[in-house]
Amino acid sequence: MRSKVSWWHTERFKATLLSVLILAVLLGIWHLATLPKTAPAVTLTPEQIEYLQLMGKDPAAAASGETASAFPTLAQMGTVMVQHLSDPFYDNGPNDKGIGLQLGYSLGRVGLGYLIAALVAIPLGFVIGMSPLVYRALDPFIQVLKPISPLAWMPLALYTIKDSTISGIFVIFICSIWPMLINTAFGVAHVRKEWLHVARTLEVSPWRTAFEVILPAAAPTILTGMRISMGIAWLVIVAAEMLVGGTGVGYFVWNEWNNLSLPNVIFAILTIGVVGMWLDAAFGRLQKGVSYVD
Structure with missing residues (x-):
């Protein structure tokens, strides 16, 4: 009976370890896929700068050629999770509930x-x-x-x-x-x-x-x-x-x-x-x- 219980705990530990490894691989792929991409620097016209400012984007970052992924990074997801879980039951109206x-x-x-x-x-x-x-x-x-x-x-x-x-x-x-x-x-x-x-x-x-x-x-x-x-x-x-x-x-x-x-x-x-x-x-x-x- 003891050997059976020991075998069960060993198998459960192996399964948990494998799940953690799979999660780590998936998070690693997510991190690599959302890294900023760098392209050659460009010179922006005043009209382009004004357009980027209207769109809420940083003209300096656009001119440097560094573009962030449209998909959220792990850091951004962590911030969002902390924000939601820190106050999950707030009620600020019909379209803004925790x-x-x-x-x-x-x-x-x-x-x-x-x-x-x-x-x-x-x-x-x-x-x-x-x-x-x-x-x-x-x-x-x-x-x-x-x-x-x-x-x-x-x-x-x-x-x-x-x-x-x-x-x-x-x-x-x-x-x-x-x-x-x-x-x-x-x-x-x-x-x-x-x-x-x-x-x-x-x-x-x-x-x-x-x-x-x-x-x-x-x-x-x-x-x-x-x-x-x-x-x-x-x-x-x-x-x-x-x-x-x-x-x-x-x-x-x-x-x-x-x-x-x-x-x-x-x-x-x-x-x-x-x-x-x-x-x-x-x-x-x-x-x-x-x-x-x-």
């Missing part, structure tokens, strides 16, 4: 839409998985609705609901429901028949069979569907908020792009990725907790 507030709005929409989807998908998945008749009746509708892009529902939602926030929640609901529904039905339908026969032999009630036999056996598959749904929901909310505007991390990205602030856009992208990783890790821990395999 990244913490924007994430809060997005997570609130995702959480509500996802919760509604789970309350619908998991019970319905149980019914579909336990009844071949219901499965055959509902399968055509599931197969037609499942491939539709969640954003394709947005115009219809805005027209019928007439509220951008509720429309965003509806889009999260409609994109989250299918993986949970399908995985729940699959997990319930593939519970080992021997366990069901034993429960029937012992005259266990249907409700007790559902909660004490079927649910624990199907839990890993159900959590897999919930994990996939959360990833899709977090992916979709960013695009939905770009369309409806107002608040949220998706709106933050679009607003900063309109302001031509590329460092802020990159910071928001990294933040979206980190939050998505945390959400996936949380569901990974839940999935591991209900799994019978080490």
Whole structure:
């Protein structure tokens, strides 16, 4: 047992070290790609100097031939990160809110839409998985609705609901429901028949069979569907908020792009990725907790 634990820690250390090395290589490439480029010095006319000053550029730097990369450097990104993380919850008006507030709005929409989807998908998945008749009746509708892009529902939602926030929640609901529904039905339908026969032999009630036999056996598959749904929901909310505007991390990205602030856009992208990783890790821990395999 001790050797197994030691091997696991060694492998984890190697994986962490490899991840750090990959990150260092990527940051090195970023640094080299954003180094200033030097060209032969030129003489600027008064009109060119005036134009550069109007554009907010330094005429002396332009005359020297040294041009900076349009892509932000690591130093610029570090400054932007410190600026945002030092005060993530400020609120200076509709178009100027901290990244913490924007994430809060997005997570609130995702959480509500996802919760509604789970309350619908998991019970319905149980019914579909336990009844071949219901499965055959509902399968055509599931197969037609499942491939539709969640954003394709947005115009219809805005027209019928007439509220951008509720429309965003509806889009999260409609994109989250299918993986949970399908995985729940699959997990319930593939519970080992021997366990069901034993429960029937012992005259266990249907409700007790559902909660004490079927649910624990199907839990890993159900959590897999919930994990996939959360990833899709977090992916979709960013695009939905770009369309409806107002608040949220998706709106933050679009607003900063309109302001031509590329460092802020990159910071928001990294933040979206980190939050998505945390959400996936949380569901990974839940999935591991209900799994019978080490």
